[in-house]
Amino acid sequence: MLVASVMTLGIMGANAGEEVNVYSYRQTFLIEPMLSEFTKETGIKVNVKFAQKGMAEKVKQEGEYSPADVLLTVDISRLMELVNKDLVQPVDSITLKNNVPDQYRDSGDRWFALTTRARTVYSSRYRVGMLDESFDYMDLAKPKWKGKLCTRSGKHAYNVSLVSAIIANHGEVKAKTWLEGVKANLARKPQGNDRGQVKAISEGLCDLSLGNSYYLGKMLVDDEQKPWANSVYLNYIGQKSNGTHVNISGMAMAKYAPNRDNAQKLMEFLTSDVAQRLYADVNFEEPVKLGVKRSKLVASWGEYTADDLPLETIAENYTKAMKLLDEVKFDL
Structure with missing residues (x-):
């Protein structure tokens, strides 16, 4: 409206x-x-x-x-x-x-x-620590993170853009396999917003979450949410591969x-x-x-290299991304 x-x-x-x-x-x-x-x-x-x-x-x-x-x-x-x-x-x-x-x-x-705005990974300060600089988006699908990942809906624009970038960088077949692995690692059904995932980490429901970088700043200046922010590290991932989305x-x-x-x-x-x-x-x-x-x-959150994909290229893969999210029933 x-x-x-x-x-x-x-x-x-x-x-x-x-x-x-x-x-x-x-x-x-x-x-x-x-x-x-x-x-x-x-x-x-x-x-x-x-x-x-x-x-x-x-x-x-x-x-x-x-x-x-x-x-x-x-x-x-x-x-x-x-x-x-x-x-x-x-x-x-x-x-x-x-x-x-x-x-x-x-x-x-x-x-x-x-x-x-960077699509980063938040990690539990106490159970995981700062992620290794070689950590990549593809690592989110590894079995070691089973039951430890939180995210908002896969069909939210922020995540669809990320999936579109994965398709552009790795192809549809690998992107689908990745989505299946990420879904298998979820601690709960996708829900809430990016800040809600950090709250879940602070409560011990999960150890990692996807989230836009600027939300850390928003949480740090909010009295209620500051403890959530202080429970995580922000990680600019993909630094040894395609860069941060x-x-x-x-x-x-x-x-x-x-x-x-x-x-x-x-x-x-x-x-x-x-x-x-x-x-x-x-x-x-x-x-x-x-x-x-x-x-x-x-x-203060550090320097990073961004994925150099033109955003037009990412946008061209939106329909494919939505199709894959449906195929793996990501939000169900």
């Missing part, structure tokens, strides 16, 4: 009367610092509609009368949904091409990453954007040094622009 007019930022300066409309899957508090800075620098008012789900359906329903200019979302699959439903338009911008590495943008200039938050320009020039200005601003630093500090994610430092907390 799309919630109308959750946030309208103030307007100042010579551009009084100009505006840009944003539909966002990102929660308001996560993007407000960047949008406020944009308004401060340009005088362009930013109107935001926050959505928990249904963005593509809403934009499609509105058609050419949609007020949406910029679409902000998380996960490559949700960006590709917008592309596949013909709801976005290309943005030919040298600034965007310079700021966003090839791997993290569409070859047709229809979407661009804003931040990256990385997903993104990203943006696209709506097909019928009524304020196209302002939309492009906002998109370019969101990839600037100042906006990238703000993004990194607020949500414990990593800047997509090279040279912009991670927050001190995120940097």
Whole structure:
């Protein structure tokens, strides 16, 4: 459901009367610092509609009368949904091409990453310790971890992206065998969210879990969840093979954007040094622009090499990934 007019930022300066409309899957508090800075620098008012789900359906329903200019979302699959439903338009911008590495943008200039987030493995600090640097995603299927692994639904976008990357790197046959092994190692039926898996580790229900890196930061600043975070290590795995799987938050320009020039200005601003630093500090994610430092907390988790698969390649394997998850009855 799309919630109308959750946030309208103030307007100042010579551009009084100009505006840009944003539909966002990102929660308001996560993007407000960047949008406020944009308004401060340009005088362009930013109107935001926050959505928990249904963005593509809403934009499609509105058609050419949609007020949406910029679409902000998380996960490559949700960006590709917008592309596949013909709801976005290309943005030919040298600034965007310079700021966003090839791997993290569409070859047709229809979407661009804003931040990256690693799909890591959390390990029990007390029963397992830090995983060896040679540990790989494929190791999650080894019999030694039987009954010791927790994860959210295999069909959640974060896990489908990981399975898609496994297919791209190892082929469908090995990916299916891997999924069967991972399922056999589960301590319980897939459920909850990434933080819920860390909670399960802290309670002794399992020893390992899949989880996005930024959730560690979110737990560490939450009084209730901090003990969960302190019970685990975060492991950037795959460092001796393909690298750690990385997903993104990203943006696209709506097909019928009524304020196209302002939309492009906002998109370019969101990839600037100042906006990238703000993004990194607020949500414990990593800047997509090279040279912009991670927050001190995120940097303390260590350096790692990311899988260099283009996200377009990962997205191409989504249908195959969903098919394999059904075949092995992963969530049942």
